[in-house]
Every structure is written in C-alpha cells, then in structure tokens.
Amino acid sequence: MRECTYFLALITLLLINCNGLFAQSQTGEINKRLEGIGFENIRVIAFGKTVTVSYENNLFRNKAAALSEILDSLVGCGYDTLKVVTLVNDLPVIVSQIGASAWKQYKAGMSSPVETCRLINVSYNTDASWKKLFLMLPANPHINKIDLVFYPQVAIMNVLYYKNYEVQLNIAPALEVSLWRGMKFTGQVIFPVVNDPRYGEVGDLTRAGFITMAQEFRLPGSIQGRAVVGKFDSDRYGTDMTMTKFLFGGVSYVSANAGFTGTYHYVTGNWYREDLNTLTWFLKSGYYYKPYDLQLDVSAGRYLMGDYGLRGDCTRYWGETSVGFFAMVAGGKFNGGFHFTVPIGPKRYKKNRFFQLRTPNYFNWEYNAGTEFVKGQYYRTRPNDNNVEHFYNPDLFTKTLLK
Numbered sequence: 001m002r003e004c005t006y007f008l009a010l011i012t013l014l015l016i017n018c019n020g021l022f023a024q025s026q027t028g029e030i031n032k033r034l035e036g037i038g039f040e041n042i043r044v045i046a047f048g049k050t051v052t053v054s055y056e057n058n059l060f061r062n063k064a065a066a067l068s069e070i071l072d073s074l075v076g077c078g079y080d081t082l083k084v085v086t087l088v089n090d091l092p093v094i095v096s097q098i099g100a101s102a103w104k105q106y107k108a109g110m111s112s113p114v115e116t117c118r119l120i121n122v123s124y125n126t127d128a129s130w131k132k133l134f135l136m137l138p139a140n141p142h143i144n145k146i147d148l149v150f151y152p153q154v155a156i157m158n159v160l161y162y163k164n165y166e167v168q169l170n171i172a173p174a175l176e177v178s179l180w181r182g183m184k185f186t187g188q189v190i191f192p193v194v195n196d197p198r199y200g201e202v203g204d205l206t207r208a209g210f211i212t213m214a215q216e217f218r219l220p221g222s223i224q225g226r227a228v229v230g231k232f233d234s235d236r237y238g239t240d241m242t243m244t245k246f247l248f249g250g251v252s253y254v255s256a257n258a259g260f261t262g263t264y265h266y267v268t269g270n271w272y273r274e275d276l277n278t279l280t281w282f283l284k285s286g287y288y289y290k291p292y293d294l295q296l297d298v299s300a301g302r303y304l305m306g307d308y309g310l311r312g313d314c315t316r317y318w319g320e321t322s323v324g325f326f327a328m329v330a331g332g333k334f335n336g337g338f339h340f341t342v343p344i345g346p347k348r349y350k351k352n353r354f355f356q357l358r359t360p361n362y363f364n365w366e367y368n369a370g371t372e373f374v375k376g377q378y379y380r381t382r383p384n385d386n387n388v389e390h391f392y393n394p395d396l397f398t399k400t401l402l403k
Contacts, residue, residue, distance in 0.1 A: 026046060026051075026077055026078060026079075027044040027045065027046050027051070029077070030044045030051070030053065030073070030074065030077055031044050031139045033073050034053070034055060034070065034073060034139075035139050035140045037059070037069065037073070038058075038059045038140075039055040039056065039057065039058075039059065039066070039070070039140065040055070040056040040057075040058055040138070040140045040141065040142040040145075041054060041055065041056040041087050041090045041138040041139075041140070041141055041142050042054065042055055042138055042139040042140055043133040043136045043138050043139070045132050045133060045136070046079065049079055049080040049081060050079060050080070050081040050082075050083060051074060051077065051079040051081070051082060051083070052083040052084075052085070052129055052132055052133065053070065053074065053082075053083070053084050053085070054084075054085040054086075054087055054092070054130070054133050054138070055070055055084065055085075055086065055087065056086075056087040056088065056089075056090065056142055057086070058142070058145075058147075058349070058356070059348055059349055060347065060348055060349075061320070061343055061345050061346065061347050061348070061349075061361045061362075062319075062320055062343075062347065062400070063086070063392070063397065063400075064397055064400040064401040064403075065347070065348075066086075067084060067086065067096060067397075067401055068401055070084050071084065071098065071103050072107065074100065075100045075103055075104045075107075079100060080099060080100055080101070081097065081098075081099055081100070082097065082098055082099070082100055082103065083095060083096070083097045083129055084096045084097075085126055085129050085130055085133065086392070088216070089142070089178050089181065089182050089183065089184055089216055090138070090141075090142060090143075090178070090181040090182065091181065091182045091216055091217070091218050092126035092129070092130045092218060093124075093126070093224075093392050094122055094123060094124055094126065094392050094394065094397065095122075095123055095125070095126045095129045095130075096120065096121070096122045096123075096397075096401075097120070097121045098116075098119055098120040098121070099119060102116060102119040102120070103116075103120075106402070113399075113402035113403070116402055117398055117399075117402055120398060120401075120402075122250075122394035122397050122398050122401075123249065123250065123394060124222040124246040124249075124250045124392075124394070125221075125222055126218070127220055127221070130218075142178055143178055143179065143180065143181075144177065144178075144179065144354075145177065145178070145353075145354055145355070145356070146175060146176070146177045146354065146355050146356070147175070147176045147177070147355075147356045147358065148173055148174070148175055148176075148355070148356070148357050148358070149173065149174050149176060149358055149359070149360055149383070149384075150171060150172075150173045150357075150358075150359055150360075151171075151172045151173070151174060151188070151360050151383045151384075152169070152170070152171060152172075152344075152360075152363065153168075153169070153170040153171075153172050153190065154167075154168070154169055154365065155167070155168040155169075155199065156168075156367075157196075157198060157199075166196035166198040166199070167194055167196055168192075168194060168195050168196060168199045168203055169192075169193040169194040169195075170190050170191060170192050170193060171190075171191045171193060172188050172189065172190045172191070172209050172383065173188065173189060173191075174186055174187065174188035174189075174209065174210060174383050175187045175188075182215055182216040182217055183213070183214065183215050183216075184213075184214050184216075185212070185213055185214075186210050186211065186212045186214070186230075186382060186383065187210075187211050188208065188209030188210045188211065188383060189206065189207070189208060189209060190206065190207050190208070190209045191206055192204055192205065192206065200266075201266070201268075202265070202266040205266065207266075208231060209231075209233070209383065210230070210231065210232065210233065210381075210382060210383050211230050211231040212228050212229065212230030212231065212232070212381060212382065213228070213229050213230055214226060214227070214228040214381070214382065215227050215228075221245070222245060222246040222247075222250075223243065223244070223245050223246075224243075224244045224246075225241070225242065225243045225244070226241070226242045227239070227240070227241045228240045228241070228381040228382075230381075231264060232261070232379045232380060232381050233379055233380050234304070234377065234378070234379040234380070235263050235264055235265045236261040236262070236263060236264065236278075236304070236379040237261060237262060237263075237264045237273070238259060238260050238261030238262055238276050238278075239259065239260050239261070239276075240257070240258070240259040240260075240261075240379075240381050241257070241258055241259075242255060242256070242257045243255065243256050243257075249394060250288075250392075250393055250394040250395070251287065251288050251290075251393075251395070252285070252286065252287045252288070253285065253286050254283075254284070254285045255282075255283070255284040255285070255286075256281075256282070256283055256284075257280075257281065257282045257284070257301070258279070258280070258281045258282075259278075259279070259280045259281070259379070260276055260278070260279055260280075261276060261278050261280070261304075261379065262274045262275050262276040262277055262278065263278075278304060278306075279302065280301065280302050280303060280304060280378065281301050281302050282299050282300065282301030282302075283299065283300055283301060284297060284298070284299035284300075285297070285298055285299075286298070288393050288395060288396070290395045292316070293316060293317040293318070293396060293399070294314060294315065294316055294317075295313075295314075295315040295316075295317065295322075295324075295387075295391075295393070296312075296313070296314055296315075297312070297313040297314075297315070298310070298311070298312045298313075299311050299312075303330055303331070303375070303376055303377055303378055304377040304378060304379065305331070305374055305375065305377060307330050307331030307332075307374075307375050307376065308330070308331070309328055309329055309330025309331065309375070309376050310328065310329050310330075311326060311327070311328035311329075311330075311376075312326065312327055312328070313325075313326045313339075314326075315339075315387055317388075317391075317396055319400050319403065320342075320343045320362070320388055320400070321340075321341065321342050321343065321388070322340060322341045322387040322388055322391075323338070323339075323340045324338065324339055324340070324387070325337065325338040325339070326338070326339065326366075328376055330375045330376030331374075331375035331376070332375075333370070333375040333376065334370075335368065335369065335370040335375070335376055336369050336370070337366060337367045337368045337369040337370075338366075338367050338369075339364070339365065339366035339367070339387070340364075340365060341362050341363070341364045341365075341386045341387045341388045341389075342362065342363055343361065343362055343363075343388075344359060344360065344361070344362060344363045345358065345359045345360060345361045345362070346359075360383070360384055361384070361388075361389055362384070362386045362388050362389055363386075364385065364386035364387065
C-alpha cells in the first residue's frame with residue numbers, strides 16, 4: 001500500500017513538472033514570436049489556462065492595430081484566456097482581456113463586432129495584471145533606443161485686410177530616447193521654411209524647440225501622472241506636472257495640472273531668459289459619450305498672463321481622426337475655434353533595433369477664431385500633444401479594434 005502511495009506521488013510530481021516545462025516552453029515561444037514581429041518590452045507569464053502579456057508598440061500608427069496583431073499571435077498558443085497589458089515608456093496604460101475562442105471566431109467572420117464587443121474587456125485598471133509582470137526583465141527593451149521624428153509645424157493667421165493669410169511653416173526634428181522606465185528625453189531643433197514677418201524675426205532663425213525630461217508614473221487605482229522639466233513651446237521653460245484619475249471604467253476622468261515657468265525669448269539679435277515667475281494651474285474633467293463617439297471636456301484655471309478662464313471642448317472621433325470645436329472665456333474675453341487631428345505617418349514602421357527615423361503618427365492643429373493673443377494663452381510640454389495619440393478611452397479603443 002505504501003509503495004502505491006509513493007508511486008502516485010511520483011506520477012503527480014512528474015505531471016506537475018511536465019506542465020511547468022510546457023508552460024515555460026509556450027511562454028518562451030510567445031516571447032520569440034512577439035520579438036520577431038518587433039514589439040518591445042515584452043513580458044509573458046502563464047497560470048493555468050490564462051496567459052498575461054505586456055508589450056510596447058513602436059510599429060503601428062494605430063494603437064488598436066498593434067493589439068490586434070498581439071491577439072492574433074496568442075490565439076494558437078493553447079490558452080483559453082488572453083490578457084494583454086499595453087505599455088507606454090514601459091508603464092501600463094490599459095489592459096485588455098478576451099477569450100481565445102471569441103477572438104478566433106471574430107477573425108474568422110463567425111461573430112460580429114457587436115457580439116465580440118460584449119466578450120472583450122478593456123480597462124485602465126491595470127494593477128492586478130501589472131503586479132504579475134513588472135519585476136520581470138522584458139524581452140526587446142525600449143531603453144536607450146533612439147527615435148528621430150520629423151515634426152511639421154504650421155501656423156496661419158488672418159488679421160490683415162490686404163492679405164489673405166500670414167503663414168509660418170517649419171520642419172522640427174526631435175530626438176526622443178528613454179533612459180529608464182517612464183522617462184523620456186526630447187531634444188528638438190526648429191528649421192524655418194516659410195515665415196511671415198507678422199510672426200517676428202525669431203521665425204527666421206534656426207532655434208531650439210522642445211528640450212525636456214519627462215517622467216511618467218502610475219499610482220494604484222487608475223491614476224496616471226506626468227512631471228516635466230525643460231523648455232516648452234510658447235517661449236516658456238520651467239516645470240509642469242499633471243495628475244489624472246479615470247472614473248467609471250474610463251468613461252470619465254478628472255485631472256489637475258500645475259506649471260511654474262519663465263519666458264525665453266529673442267529680441268533684436270539676442271536671447272533673453274527671465275526668472276521663473278509664472279504659476280499656471282488647471283482643473284479639468286471629461287466625459288465620453290459612446291453612442292456618438294463624443295469626448296466632452298471642460299477646464300478652468302489660470303493662464304500665462306495671470307488671467308483666469310473657463311474652456312469647453314467637444315471632440316468627435318472617427319477611429320484615428322478627431323475633429324472638434326472649443327469655446328472659452330479668459331480675462332473677460334470670449335474666444336473660440338476648432339481643432340483636428342489626422343494621421344500622417346505610415347500605418348506600420350520598420351523598426352530598427354536601436355535607431356528609428358520616422359514621421360510623427362499624427363498632425364494636430366487648432367484654429368483660434370479670435371485675434372486676442374494675450375488672454376487665454378497656455379503652453380505644451382511635448383511635440384506630439386494631440387487628441388488621438390495619448391487617448392486610450394476603452395470604448396473607442398474597443399470600437400477601433402473591432403473594425
């Protein structure tokens with residue numbers, strides 16, 4: 001009887017070891033497959049019939065297209081449940097979960113996007129999934145890899161009666177590199193192409209653009225943060241920090257921003273830098289109306305000239321394109337206009353292992369209908385600030401994924 005017990009225990013141990021070796025083999029194959037495609041910061045862990053994967057996308061312009069490629073690579077690996085954590089600068093942004101059979105049926109045309117939408121879950125609540133992965137060394141890490149991105153800069157005014165438009169056009173390449181998790185250095189040079197005299201003599205100069213060090217971080221409970229120091233646009237330099245909390249499954253959010261800056265400007269052949277002396281702050285909230293893919297935002301705060309104001313935005317999304325309008329009151333002056341973001345880069349890049357030369361993914365433009373250039377002024381802290389690239393709303397992300 002004792003010998004039989006020992007034999008059963010031995011068989012059980014062998015089965016456990018075999019399952020463990022099989023799981024290691026499968027996760028290793030997934031690592032190789034995703035690294036071969038070109039994804040970065042890949043981590044894979046399996047438990048039972050569930051596999052959890054993290055990845056960073058520097059290949060596809062469309063964020064949802066990158067996730068689709070990941071899911072296609074996982075469905076044949078023998079796991080029933082697929083969990084995928086999307087990273088930016090090696091920090092989690094969203095987590096997506098779907099059954100392998102549900103994704104396989106959708107890709108085969110056996111289920112509709114509406115049916116599949118009920119079976120997929122996209123969420124900002126990444127804590128549980130990321131806890132299993134963040135201590136693992138990633139395959140194909142993004143650290144120390146360099147992107148050189150050629151940003152176009154376009155400005156148009158219409159304030160002269162005898163001239164249709166006053167135009168400024170620049171090409172502004174930016175070197176972008178991450179040295180550790182959550183960090184990004186951006187160094188940009190602006191080369192003028194066309195400059196109307198209304199924009200001033202500085203518009204004819206080759207000059208520095210964004211020169212920043214940004215640190216992003218995640219806190220428990222769907223809280224994202226970003227702290228930046230350096231030279232921004234709008235002739236500003238200094239520090240800036242933003243904290244965002246997502247609510248109700250990502251349908252809504254609240255955000256707080258504060259900046260302490262000084263001016264950095266050019267006058268009659270010389271550059272001048274003033275001390276840090278300007279405090280700006282904004283409180284912002286937004287709501288995504290799913291039936292019409294509308295993002296509604298409202299913000300209130302203190303602008304660069306010390307004026308206080310209120311601004312409302314309404315933005316309509318069509319996948320990778322957004323079009324919207326805004327209205328604002330600042331310093332007693334009313335203003336408004338429209339903005340849009342359109343894709344301009346190729347759908348997929350060929351990623352070099354250490355260096356990538358490319359265009360930006362999107363072009364963003366805001367038209368100010370008023371002629372008041374003092375009230376309601378603010379600055380940006382990165383060259384790729386737009387309404388699409390950093391917008392990961394779960395409802396829009398799911399809809400774009402299932403198109």
